[in-house]
Amino acid sequence: MRVERIARDKVRIFISYDDLEERGIDRDEIWHNGKKVQDLFWDMMETAYMEVGFDIAGPISVEAFTMPTEGVVVIVTRIPSMPGASHDDGEYAEDEEAYFERDHGFSPRSTPTHMVVAFRDFDDLLAACRTLHPYPVHTALYHYDGAYQFVIRGxxxxxxxxxxxxxxxxxxxxxxxxxxxxxxxxKVIFADHAMEQLLQNFPA
Structure with a gap:
């Protein structure tokens, strides 16, 4: 399990299929609101609090989607009590408690808007660009943490x-x-059109 805080009121949690298997949860079972899935959800929230200080003392939304080999990505967002208010601006209204389901299951209704893929080898990055070329995506390229970080949006x-x-x-x-x-x-290498510029500068 890996937690990333992507905004003050939002975290992204990666759960590998190995994590699910260790808990006795198969891939299809994740979408059912059983006890094991509920326990997993609260373990995720405890991990999010311990690692990045993200607590859920109010209404939240939970969205999830699967990746074929990586596992499940869960997005948890705190919902402000009043329009325009942040999580830290006050108490949540009691009638909003209905939006916060303590027996929360995951819903496969969220579609990602982007992903970040790390490449240690430049040739691997070029190979990925060649296979990705037919898709209508926007890409950027950075160097960070000793790797080429490839941002894919679409x-x-x-x-x-x-x-x-x-x-x-x-x-x-x-x-x-x-x-x-x-x-x-x-470190910015290509802020936009990274895939096109890589393929143009480094043809096969």
């Missing part, structure tokens, strides 16, 4: 995101950093 259908992940996962791995961290601290 308005793709869920099945297309799974295809994209399957392709790039053959050459790289899901990054441990977010695009926001890269924009702030990474």
């Amino acid at each position: 308005d793709l259908r869920p099945e297309q995101w799974e295809e994209v992940f399957s392709l790039v996962a053959e050459y790289g791995e899901m990054s441990r950093v977010t695009s926001w961290v890269l924009e702030e601290y990474g």
